[in-house]
Amino acid sequence: MEKVNKKLPRGILIITILTIISGILLVMMSIYAFNLLLPLGGIYLMGPAFLLILGVASLFTAYGLYTGKNWSWKLLLVLSGFGAAGYLLNVVNGQFISIFGVLYNSIIIYYMYRPHVRRYYGITKPKQRR
Numbered sequence: 001m002e003k004v005n006k007k008l009p010r011g012i013l014i015i016t017i018l019t020i021i022s023g024i025l026l027v028m029m030s031i032y033a034f035n036l037l038l039p040l041g042g043i044y045l046m047g048p049a050f051l052l053i054l055g056v057a058s059l060f061t062a063y064g065l066y067t068g069k070n071w072s073w074k075l076l077l078v079l080s081g082f083g084a085a086g087y088l089l090n091v092v093n094g095q096f097i098s099i100f101g102v103l104y105n106s107i108i109i110y111y112m113y114r115p116h117v118r119r120y121y122g123i124t125k126p127k128q129r130r
Contacts, residue, residue: 009120011111012065019062019076026055054079073121077112080105 030051037044061079064072087101111117118124 006068008066008068009117011114012117012120015076015108015111016062016065019058019065023055023058023062026051026058028055030055068120070121070123073112073117073123077109080108080112084109 030048033048033051034045037048057075057079061072061075063069065076084102084105087098087105090098091102
């Protein structure tokens with residue numbers, strides 16, 4: 001579907017920048033953790049591998065967000081949903097500072113469903129059944 005409004009929304013630019021920063025930090029943390037845990041063996045490398053996958057996915061998503069790709073809208077919602085769930089588990093386990101992570105991801109999910117953002121990415125509301 002063709003985009004109606006070709007001008008990048010300001011909120012998407014901000015989210016794109018934050019997603020790039022997040023992706024770079026995740027990749028850097030994974031490289032550090034790989035170097036730290038490599039002598040311990042394979043099972044210990046699962047965490048750094050997961051961080052690397054999240055970091056690359058974040059950078060990939062940021063590219064798609066900036067260029068207005070439809071798939072990036074969906075991928076950001078998935079990443080933000082998992083992020084909010086992870087932070088919520090941290091809050092339940094007593095790390096109350098993680099409430100800011102829940103709020104951050106919730107705000108992103110809310111913003112991505114705004115009508116002008118959905119239009120920019122060519123996302124239409126599903127037809128209601130009667």
